[in-house]
Amino acid sequence: MNEFELIARLKPQLPTNESVVEGAGDDCAVLDLGVAGSYVLFKTDAVVEGIHFESNAAPSSVGHKALGRCLSDIAAMGGTPTAALVTLGLPAGFDVAWVDELYVGMNKLARKYNVAIAGGETTQSPDRKFISIALIGAVDKKSCVRRTGARVGDGIFVTGELGGSLRGRHLEFEPRVREGQWLASHFPVHAMIDVSDGLAGDLRHLLQMNNVGAELLSDAIPITRAAKLQAVVESSAKPPLLAALTDGEDFELLFTVASKDAVPLLDGWKAEFGELRLSCIGKIVERPGLRLCDKQGVREINLGGYTHFGKPANS
């Protein structure tokens, strides 16, 4: 059973109450706690030694990644992060310098986005370190962007470039907090998700949740230099396009807007973010499924993204 099947199994039984606007299934939980005009966003995420980071990774990068992953989820709803708690699992004879450096990376990223680290908890974890982050944020009720809301005819956009993140970027990525806020407050973004499990996997979630399909233009998919380089130097590496479609941990924003907004969006983006790419990679269509269009024609793609617990989703 993979994580998506597990979530689908558990979700119907979960207790809810009057505070819950959106529970399991979006980038963050959305709560109405009585703050005038805004919802509270609530997110947790954990990184585990040997799974999300190697034992010899720079601890400051591990701290950056642990917090950055949660920030990326707040970004994917157009929200502003507010305060985090950090739960650390450490072995009994842990290395204090390692923990200090972990916090250097985490604190630096938190300060950049005015996020408070308001405490947390330490616990013993004899075999592997883990860092579990809980993050609260806020979002204007009018500009809270969900995974649902994509409409037939929408343009599909992605920020930055995709693929090859494991070569280093997964420890150093910039969560698209400002970009997510700007998008949500300047355009009627119909649906948004952060690309954490790979473009093909995350887009497929979005399509399934909206009961629509997508046609992607293979030439329009932005591919990182790392993924291109990898394909050249490693004979066993994925072709760059496949890497962009299926590598995990890009932490870019994937979203849809009405086609009439596409040009003003690209113009506004360029004026605001200059250097950072924004690519229109295809469109939402009625027929379910994910198709790739290139010079050879149109082909159905059944690639899953990265999943935990081995078995790929939707494959």
Next chain:
Amino acid sequence: MNEFELIARLKPQLPTNESVVEGAGDDCAVLDLGVAGSYVLFKTDAVVEGIHFESNAAPSSVGHKALGRCLSDIAAMGGTPTAALVTLGLPAGFDVAWVDELYVGMNKLARKYNVAIAGGETTQSPDRKFISIALIGAVDKKSCVRRTGARVGDGIFVTGELGGSLRGRHLEFEPRVREGQWLASHFPVHAMIDVSDGLAGDLRHLLQMNNVGAELLSDAIPITRAAKLQAVVESSAKPPLLAALTDGEDFELLFTVASKDAVPLLDGWKAEFGELRLSCIGKIVERPGLRLCDKQGVREINLGGYTHFGKPANS
């Protein structure tokens, strides 16, 4: 380095912002998110297989414990829990029935206190399962009880009975949510903490934070039947009073009120909670330190409570 030394080391560097009323160092973080009249409480806590629960523990009890620990911290501030997120660390070939049962226990406790489980995250943890809970709650600004605020002359009270929790109660305890709310809304409770690391350890935190001392009446300390029984049947067991002072995971509430409120408090408590004991176990004094009074006289006690990472605190 134990966890308290680690927290003391990290705390001065933690980023803060305008939302933070109380950061690291209390039972929960206290945030002002703009909800009229109330603060948001924010807490995380993790339980790890082999540390907080044995591999053969009933998974529904593990779920109960994981959520109950966080509820106990909300209770210790007089708050009301609202919504939780659950981060699960599981091995690749995890047992689905185990996870189902975990949620049975967690969902049941959540429903009892009208707590939503609004999602979470699953991640791979090859060697040991862990469950990390993040919990949001609310508390009236006027009745938010901190760890600070104890005054010389206050009576020291504790709910329920202490000691011997590892014999079973640590998996089945009732978080004192209703009791905490009732206390905070009916009396000027000066300071409160939940007893998770043992009475001696947690009271010592409270004393140190308030720069005061305490005299406890050894006859007044409520001891569980389990701790008494253990001392009879196991020759190597702690004497019952020592168990009550130093065993961890009681999850009772420890608090102080002005001595003039002691009698109305005990009367009101009995009318409200009948069966559940509330004991006045001593008083706050000016001279720092923790002293135990019995027929033999007064003696200084330097017992620490349970700490993670081996070395006991304050010993």
